[in-house]
Amino acid sequence: MSDAAQSTAAEVRAAAEAVKTALDRHLAAVERRSGEDDPAVYEAFNELAAAAEEYDELLYDRYDEVTPFEIPGTDDSLPPYTGPEEPSAVSVLIRRDYAVVEPQRLLAQAQRVEAAEEPADEVAAGTVHGALGVLFEEYEPDEIASRHKEFGLEEGDSTLWVTAEEERPEPGEWLEAPFEQIDPQQIVCRFDASAVYDEESDGEDSEDDLGPDPELDGELDEDDLEPLDADR
Template sequence: MSDVARPTEAQIAQVRIAAEAVKAAIDAHLAAVEGRAGVGDPRVAGAYETLADAAEVYDDLLDRVHDEFTPFEVPRPGSAGLLDRIEPEAVSVLIRRDYTVTDPRLLRETVGGTTVAASLRALFGDYEPDRVARHAADFGLEEGDSTLWVVASEPVAEPGEWLAEPFDVADEDLLICRFDVIEDYDDELEPADPS
């Protein structure tokens, strides 16, 4: 901090006001989460954005006035950043789906493998991942969480060029959008009102 000029009283006050705004935003976010009306409650999303905004202001002031940073980064896919400065020429769609093997016998009998590992190799070798997802229970599997990321990427110059590191482009700064399926939350969803 020796290279940084001593902050003025006004600058110190600005940082303190920003810190108080973060504290208030944390309390408001927690209250919204505790009182949410269900998955996707807009009050929770609004409180999240308010908290993210307050944290950004505090972090910026802390840097400018005290040459310090917070250890926190609030993820906001597709928000201001690298994607605002580039026009993606290509995208990569990255998918992760988790499964629990709930019935090894059914898996081996259905797919024809001698072991669970051999059956899984055969299952994912013979069936498209979407078909496995739709019929997981028929294969003795239970779906867990899943996520799908659409990420800006460079056009592929040569076929198979990225296969050595297939998820190397999973950079949050290049994230265009993200879709998460969390099984515990999905179980709580109620049917939509048709009216």
Template sequence: MSDAAQLTITEVRAAAEAVKTAIDRHLQAVSSSTEPGDPVVVHAYEELAAAAIAYDQILYEVYDEVTPFEIPGDDAGTGYQGPEHPEAISVLIRRDYLIADPKRLRAQAERVDESLPPGEGAEGEVTAAIGVLFGEYEPDEIAARAEEFGLEEGDSTLWVSAADPSDPGEWLPEPFDGADPELLICRFDVSEVYDDELDEL
């Protein structure tokens, strides 16, 4: 292997290490933040985005491969098209769960509501239990205690989009109609796909 080739591979490895470091810094900033719009978090996000882009570019140059990471606004054709100073924002969250243990799910619901009526068959019992648990606990607590509730976490995503100010109850009949990619300020995805990619670095 030539010295030039060895240097290039070393540069790829250095770029990968920079991504790992940026991830650690971003996690530290997020976990230590106490206020929305924390400039430390914003700076850590920007550093992580820059490191991911740099790694993606050199990976493509050397190995003709790319990563699954997408940085909002990186593509001029599909980037943010909303106002520079939005009057409001909308936060949309999707979390998927596999019902891994229906009996445990039902048991946890019965601890909350001893009068929980049996559903019509196994499916009815599960849907009744889900209604009780999600009515009792905040979504973040359910995510943190998913295994305890008989659930297995799947993919999740969080979108922060520019929005127009709305009156109370205005958008409740159709809460997700306003999910416009052109108004997307930032998004954060969690998936085993990304975990597998990081493990391979």
């Protein structure tokens, strides 16, 4: 066995020890937790997840083996809430993505809007970007979301964040950079929608093609950001 192989084996062993240490720290943090969103537990969880991932990768590289553990990813999870206990204001931020899949339909809808309002000056609706401006000026984002197919649009990902505030900002205070300073620890909740989730569900349910399981009688259910004017 070469020195390089020995070194890799030593790395695997060290990674395993790191997982053991992280497990002990996580259990200790859980035993001492001060509340549901204890930051110490959150930090210990992330350390354990990182250690387990590192061990799993090295184990596979060296021995072509994997662990039986699956630690949930933390990229989409929220850190512990540290905002005001009794917020006097909230900010709601949303991003919705669309693809322009039928430009002619989009243009026709915008031209109808212009014809009804300013028949003598049908200019803006003559281009795709102009038509988008006409429609988003005419309709609320919620209405566009519910009627997007009529406007030749196709839905993409969307996300909505609700953040707690100590007090409502002064008028015009954040308009120049509305999404620049978002504190993740003041997010009360968030709602995400993506075709990725649908694909994951399709993959999980693919065995349904083999026929129903007689033992199962239930069914599985199921940005940058823009200001509030939408729902989820």
